[in-house]
Amino acid sequence: MSLPHAILTALLEKPSSGLELTRRFDRSIGYFWPSTHQQIYRELGKLEQAGRIRALPSSQPARGRKKEYEVLPAGRDELAAWVALAEDPRPVRDPLLLRMRAAAVVGAPGLVGELRRHLALHREQLAEYEEIERRDFPPERTADEDRLRHLVLRGGIDLETFWTGWLTRAIGELDGTGAGTGGGRDGTGAVP
Amino acid sequence: MSLPHAILTALLEKPSSGLELTRRFDRSIGYFWPSTHQQIYRELGKLEQAGRIRALPSSQPARGRKKEYEVLPAGRDELAAWVALAEDPRPVRDPLLLRMRAAAVVGAPGLVGELRRHLALHREQLAEYEEIERRDFPPERTADEDRLRHLVLRGGIDLETFWTGWLTRAIGELDGTGAGTGGGRDGTGAVP
DNA sequence: CGTCATTGTGCAACAAGTTGCACAATGACG
DNA sequence: CGTCATTGTGCAACTTGTTGCACAATGACG
Numbered sequence: 001m002s003l004p005h006a007i008l009t010a011l012l013e014k015p016s017s018g019l020e021l022t023r024r025f026d027r028s029i030g031y032f033w034p035s036t037h038q039q040i041y042r043e044l045g046k047l048e049q050a051g052r053i054r055a056l057p058s059s060q061p062a063r064g065r066k067k068e069y070e071v072l073p074a075g076r077d078e079l080a081a082w083v084a085l086a087e088d089p090r091p092v093r094d095p096l097l098l099r100m101r102a103a104a105v106v107g108a109p110g111l112v113g114e115l116r117r118h119l120a121l122h123r124e125q126l127a128e129y130e131e132i133e134r135r136d137f138p139p140e141r142t143a144d145e146d147r148l149r150h151l152v153l154r155g156g157i158d159l160e161t162f163w164t165g166w167l168t169r170a171i172g173e174l175d176g177t178g179a180g181t182g183g184g185r186d187g188t189g190a191v192p
Numbered sequence: 193m194s195l196p197h198a199i200l201t202a203l204l205e206k207p208s209s210g211l212e213l214t215r216r217f218d219r220s221i222g223y224f225w226p227s228t229h230q231q232i233y234r235e236l237g238k239l240e241q242a243g244r245i246r247a248l249p250s251s252q253p254a255r256g257r258k259k260e261y262e263v264l265p266a267g268r269d270e271l272a273a274w275v276a277l278a279e280d281p282r283p284v285r286d287p288l289l290l291r292m293r294a295a296a297v298v299g300a301p302g303l304v305g306e307l308r309r310h311l312a313l314h315r316e317q318l319a320e321y322e323e324i325e326r327r328d329f330p331p332e333r334t335a336d337e338d339r340l341r342h343l344v345l346r347g348g349i350d351l352e353t354f355w356t357g358w359l360t361r362a363i364g365e366l367d368g369t370g371a372g373t374g375g376g377r378d379g380t381g382a383v384p
Numbered sequence: 385c386g387t388c389a390t391t392g393t394g395c396a397a398c399a400a401g402t403t404g405c406a407c408a409a410t411g412a413c414g
Numbered sequence: 415c416g417t418c419a420t421t422g423t424g425c426a427a428c429t430t431g432t433t434g435c436a437c438a439a440t441g442a443c444g
Contacts (some may be wrong), residue, residue, distance in 0.1 A: 001400070002287045009294040019422050032289040039401070041424055066409090066422065080298040083291050089310055092351065094282065095194045097224040097344050099275050103199040103347045104340035106272040118281055148296035152289050159284065162354040170343045193430070211392050231431065233394055258392065258439095 004043050004052075006033045008071055008079045011053060015070040031129075031156055031187055044069060052078055100170075112174050119167040126160035129153060195235050196244075198225045200263055200271045203245060207262040210236055223321075223348055236261060244270055273355040292362075304366050318352035321345060 006029050010021055019184075022037040024030075047053045052075030056068040071079075096118060103111050137150045198221050202213055213236075214229040239245045244267030248260040263271075288310060295303050306342075329342045 002290055003400085005294060006290055009290070009297055012297045016362050017422075018424090021407075022422095029290070029293065030283075030294075032284045032286045034283040034285065037422085038403085038424075041422095043425085058343060076298060079294055083294050083298060083300045084302055086309065087287060087291075089288060089313060090286065091222075092224050092348075093226065094224045094347075095279055097347050098194055098198055098201070098221070099279075100340050100344050100347075101221065101224075101348075102197060102275045104338075104344075105201055105204045106268060106275060108275045110276055114278060117278065118270055147294075147365065148292050151365065152292050152296075154361070155286075155289050155292075155358055156284075156371040158358045162350050163281075166263060166347055166350045169346070173339065173343065181220060195430080209392075210394090214392095228432075229392085230394075230433085233392095312399085 002033060003039060004047055005079055006035070006076050007040065007043055007047065008052065011069055012076065012079070013069045015056065015068050017066050017068045032152070039095055047075065100151050112171055115167055115174070119164060119171065120161040122160050122167065126157065126164060129157045129160060133157065152162050195227055195231060196227060197271055197274050198227070199232065199235055199239065200244065200267050203261055203263045204268065204271070207248065207260050209258050209260045224344070230336055239267065301307060304363055307359055307363050307366070311363065313355060314352050314355040314359065318349065321349045321352060325349065
């Protein structure tokens with residue numbers, strides 16, 4: 001759905017081979033649209049077929065041979081058209097919230113521990129984003145074209161901030177009261 | 193992945209037919225694990241086959257005939273086991289952030305309008321959650337088993353609060369400066 | 385009585401993402 | 415020179431979610 005557009009964006013920023021793309025995904029676009037190398041190669045194939053990108057002539061086409069792609073005008077147009085679309089936000093789909101809901105029914109002895117684990121992970125991610133912000137967006141220079149990229153990063157930061165805040169609160173609330181064993185009325189040994 | 197567990201949770205809260213489940217999904221569990229009736233029927237079939245739920249005997253098995261399901265002990269055990277699992281948070285996958293990133297490269301005349309539209313949608317969702325909170329979790333009574341459900345709802349509220357906050361900020365920042373048409377010159381804009 | 389909207393159940397084809405593995409080139413090292 | 419780890423490319427099978435439609439019962443209405 002959006003993967004081809006993610007790839008076009010990345011290739012416009014800089015022509016790359018499949019593996020380079022994969023690497024760059026891991027540390028920028030992949031933060032909000034993750035993808036494996038398998039997916040990327042498959043999509044590169046389709047995009048080439050469709051005439052939106054092409055392999056740079058320098059690289060001979062052989063398996064196991066490095067192959068760099070660049071975006072063709074058709075690809076740029078396609079991307080611009082996609083950006084201009086109105087598209088509703090994805091519905092949320094979060095297993096942790098679901099598990100908490102289930103825990104309210106069947107009980108969950110270890111739930112608080114799991115919340116703590118998630119808190120640690122989100123704190124890590126938050127720190128990573130903040131590091132990037134320090135590095136790439138120092139307070140003084142505000143080149144106009146970087147503003148969008150900075151906003152995207154702020155999105156990531158704010159999102160992780162939400163998670164750490166909510167998890168902290170949840171842990172605090174469940175921890176004090178011996179809750180977390182929830183309303184599991186029969187299958188659950190009640191825990192002190 | 194999680195859909196069967198969402199269904200088990202819902203059925204434990206109250207035995208239901210496929211359509212009833214669908215309705216209930218639309219206004220509670222579906223907020224963080226949406227699902228269509230087709231998916232639900234398919235999953236009900238699998239769960240029944242696997243011996244985790246069964247149709248209540250009252251209903252004769254015929255197409256177009258109402259059929260209520262209840263959870264069997266095996267289903268409850270399965271759900272409890274799933275709740276106890278450690279499972280990492282889903283990676284974020286958000287088209288809007290992706291489109292902003294693309295807009296930084298190809299330009300985006302209408303982007304601010306789209307952000308406003310999303311802001312309105314998130315405000316609406318937030319209002320809906322807050323209404324539910326007022327209705328189902330009035331400040332005085334804090335039954336212990338409801339605490340988890342309330343926390344889940346708080347998660348939804350905090351998440352929508354994050355979105356409205358971020359979108360407001362983004363709109364403010366892009367609107368004043370005539371940005372949003374971004375760096376759409378051509379394939380330049382190299383970023384390390 | 386017919387037919388028509390509504391409620392309820394369900395199959396089938398497709399699209400997107402995940403997992404596992406295979407194959408090709410390259411350079412390091414004994 | 416062989417073989418081994420690393421880098422790079424890619425296919426295939428599978429799982430999950432989406433879309434479109436079909437079929438069955440029921441009650442309302444002319």
